[in-house]
Amino acid sequence: MIEVVLNTGSTVRQGAVIKGGRKLTDEYVKEAAYCSLNPEDKGDLGSPEKVKVRTDVGEVTVYTRVDEGLNSGQIFIPRGPWANLIISANTMATGSPYYKGMTAWVEPSQERVLDTETLINRYYLNKE
Amino acid sequence: MACDDIEVEVKEDEIITKNTCLMGNSKFQELTSKHRLVSPTIDGEEVEWKEALKRSAEILKNAKRPLIYIYIGSETSVEAMKVGINMADHLGGVIDNNVSMCHGPTVLGIQESGSPSSTIGEVKNRADTIVFWGSNPMESHPCHESKRSVFPMGFFRERGRNDRKVIVVDPRLTNTAKQADLYVRVKQNGDIPLINAMRTVLSGKELNEFTEKSTGVTPEEIKEMIDILVGSEFVAVFVGLGLASSRGKDKNLATLFKFVAELNEHTKCIAMANRGHCNVAGFNQVCGWMTGFPFGVDFSEGYPRYNPGEFTTTDMLVRDEVDVVLLCCADLGAHLPKKAVENLAKVPLITIDISPCPSTMISDVVLPGVIDGMECEGSFYRLDNIPIRARKFIDPPFDFTKSNEDTLEQIFEEVKR
Secondary structure: OEEEEEEEEOOHHHHHHHHOOOOOOHHHHHHHOEEEEOHHHHHHOOOOOEEEEEEOOEEEEEEEEEOOOOOOOEEEEEOOHHHHOOOEOOOOOOOOOEOEEEEEEEEEOOOOOOOHHHHHHHHHOOOO | OOOOOOEEEEEOOEEEEEOOOHHHHHHHHHHHOOOOOOOOEEOOEEOOHHHHHHHHHHHHHHOOOEEEEEOOOOOOOHHHHHHHHHHHHHHOOEEEOHHHHOOHHHHHHHHHHOOOOOOHHHHHHHOOEEEEEOOOHHHHOOOHHHHHHOOOOOOOOOOHHHHOEEEEEOOOOOHHHHOOOEEEOOOOOOHHHHHHHHHHHHOOOOOOOOHHHHHOOOHHHHHHHHHHHHOOOEEEEEEOHHHHOOOOOHHHHHHHHHHHHHHOOOOEEEEEEOOOOOOHHHHHHHHHHHHOOOOOEEOOOOOOEEOOOOOOHHHHHHOOOOOEEEEEOOOHHHHOOHHHHHHHHHOOEEEEEOOOOHHHHOOOEEEEOOOEOOOEOEEEEOOOOOEEEEOOOOOOOOOOOOOHHHHHHHHHHHHHO
16 A cells, blocks of 8 residues: 555546536546556556555545656546545635545555446445 | 637538537537437436426425525536526525636635736737646647647747747646646645745745755756746746645635736736636626625525635535535536535435436436537636627527526526416
């Protein structure tokens, strides 16, 4: 397990999926349910296909990608239902959640990456 | 919204666009998509339009403290926003917009420090130094650099990119940062120390030995940045969510805008938020001229009250203070933290949207949305707060409503019965 700083945000491909109304498709999972890691950090974790990312407010299993633009100790997850499971709702009296800069912990995971409908059903509608 | 040059050709079952990015083209393809919502539903069952309107009005009238959340992100015109704000006023509810979870801290920073600004056309014609701070337009605004800021030839910048320098300040080496003349790798959450270090250098004072530890940037890099900025004729600073969404939030922006004001004692400098979501800037304008406040406005006392953190969507949902939500062209289910969505799923939710999404999954009533600015005309504000009239060029795929303004008006009429 490694300790990291979590950044979430938009990407052009995640944006194309949501602007195209395709949030309930596998394409959304591909473009939003992943965690980018520095190559060395991914290597240190054993180059897993999936990781579990945990913060003080929750955890989520997502696929991994490599981004050489990240420093060791930084991760990036695109904006979306997967990132929302681990983002703090503390807005610091601004209305804006803490989307960038939280401390997180990353470890390899064998758990399933949930598709959008399963995630919404499990976490918000209490059904699978 | 940054584009005002899109060309569209409507063929039978085919939409051909010019000058759009990947995201823009995706949105236009929604006009003929197979998953488009065309029938109203209650609890997942298709119903008549009038029945859905009636149920929506009943839910709103029975609410004790309705949060009327009007999201202007995707394709909602300022005309629809106006109806939403009037309805919140009538019901004694709260009006908010995605600005509160997006560039809301930037708006607060402007309120605290002020911000010299310009149109984005002036940037194209005049700016010889472009700063992207916590902003990655290669991903978020793909046509920004090519058509607006970095590459286009302008009146005083005839050689385009060759007449400009680009500085990127970001904790990540983004695609935007890779093509910068100077990339400044600020430490995560280290923006305020960095800006204050820049203010120190600008005022002619020396940096101390703690500078690099608190900012992640060497004093030499900071001095190099100041030399470029002071030596420029016109600086445009574009701020992104890297500032608004990090620790410090509005204070990050307020501090940066103070620096921008101080830089104007040496050269010309403007600041502008790289706002996305089509008409999000328009909500601040409309809410501002109707209530006096830019977002997160409460009408429960019979007059508008503004207090970010108290009357903003995420905070109200997390504190479980909301008993009804009317969601217009926004997908809160996909973009709010878990704790807020948990409470959103508990309350009666009326959603107006064009396609199935997490919010429609947790909604009680779903009303098909119109793509404003394509299927009806409407006014939209560009990211530099310039209003643009968008023309209708195709009919909606149904005849029970003409626009999202029309849909909200029809609900409002039922509410007033």
